Amino acid sequence: MATIIALTNQKGGVGKTTTSSALAAGLFSFHDKKVLAIDLDPQGSLGFSLGLDIENCKTIYDVLTGQVPIREAIQETDYCDIITSNILLSGAELEFTSSDRDLLLKKALIPVKSNYDYIIIDTPPALNILTVNAYAASNHLIIPMAPEILSLLGVSQLKETIDSVRQSVNPNLNVLGIILTKFNPRTLLAREVKEMAENIASQMGTRVFANQIRTSVTVAEAPAHGLSVFDHAPHANPSLDYQEFVQEVVTRTSSTITQGGASNGQEK
Numbered sequence: 001m002a003t004i005i006a007l008t009n010q011k012g013g014v015g016k017t018t019t020s021s022a023l024a025a026g027l028f029s030f031h032d033k034k035v036l037a038i039d040l041d042p043q044g045s046l047g048f049s050l051g052l053d054i055e056n057c058k059t060i061y062d063v064l065t066g067q068v069p070i071r072e073a074i075q076e077t078d079y080c081d082i083i084t085s086n087i088l089l090s091g092a093e094l095e096f097t098s099s100d101r102d103l104l105l106k107k108a109l110i111p112v113k114s115n116y117d118y119i120i121i122d123t124p125p126a127l128n129i130l131t132v133n134a135y136a137a138s139n140h141l142i143i144p145m146a147p148e149i150l151s152l153l154g155v156s157q158l159k160e161t162i163d164s165v166r167q168s169v170n171p172n173l174n175v176l177g178i179i180l181t182k183f184n185p186r187t188l189l190a191r192e193v194k195e196m197a198e199n200i201a202s203q204m205g206t207r208v209f210a211n212q213i214r215t216s217v218t219v220a221e222a223p224a225h226g227l228s229v230f231d232h233a234p235h236a237n238p239s240l241d242y243q244e245f246v247q248e249v250v251t252r253t254s255s256t257i258t259q260g261g262a263s264n265g266q267e268k
């Protein structure tokens with residue numbers, strides 16, 4: 001049964017999509033895992049960055065609105081299977097009105113969950129019906145943060161949303177960790193932000209991942225080639241850092257499983 005992980009932060013541009021794409025590709029490339037990546041952001045960047053056309057295909061919108069079975073929306077890439085998204089999904093807040101509106105993704109995943117080791121969900125920069133669907137369907141959340149003071153604001157709203165999902169539809173939701181992205185270790189600000197992130201993590205009952213993702217232009221270049229950061233620039237700092245991060249995700253998710261802990265990837 002797949003371990004389901006959503007990348008989330010309502011702040012824009014903090015590395016959610018970049019980290020989703022690196023995690024999906026890294027789980028396959030270094031750990032031989034079978035991965036389904038789901039783009040739950042109407043911006044559609046995840047599919048685009050893995051080289052897919054997001055306009056003339058079935059998307060997660062078609063799945064969540066019940067128009068196509070989930071298997072028909074899955075596309076294959078060199079790294080993982082993926083369900084793309086596009087701007088149609090931005091109507092979700094108004095269109096998803098059923099009483100199970102928070103559980104549409106969780107229910108949609110049931111027929112394919114056992115085909116994968118990991119399901120990675122990229123979410124929009126918002127706390128809305130789409131993020132709630134991602135939280136309801138997931139075992140774990142990973143919170144990417146950029147070392148900017150503004151990126152630390154709003155964490156209390158994020159925590160409130162997580163708590164409310166725990167109280168309603170997903171009591172076992174676990175925060176796997178905070179990953180610092182776009183990191184420049186030479187700046188004083190970066191070191192201060194790391195300390196602040198550690199405080200936030202302890203308030204949330206989680207940890208900051210041991211390795212930060214250093215900043216490099218190679219990260220912005222990779223999507224233009226439809227390649228993972230590892231294949232585009234294998235020796236660049238972000239590739240080395242993301243490789244360590246993926247290892248840590250595998251270790252943390254496996255230890256939760258062996259402990260039979262709260263978030264063990266099994267259906268309740």
Ligand SMILES: Nc1ncnc2c1ncn2[C@@H]1O[C@H](COP(=O)(O)OP(=O)(O)OP(=O)(O)O)[C@@H](O)[C@H]1O
Binds near residue numbers: 183213
């Ligand atoms: N380690 C890094 N070094 C340099 N640039 C980076 C790094 N990580 C991400 N970026 C760049 O920062 C920008 C935002 O990254 P990304 O799209 O992953 O963020 P996001 O949180 O998904 O944004 P949104 O909230 O809009 O969905 C992109 O242009 C990306 O190439």
Ligand SMILES: [Mg+2]
Binds near residue numbers: 123
């Ligand atoms: Mg994004």
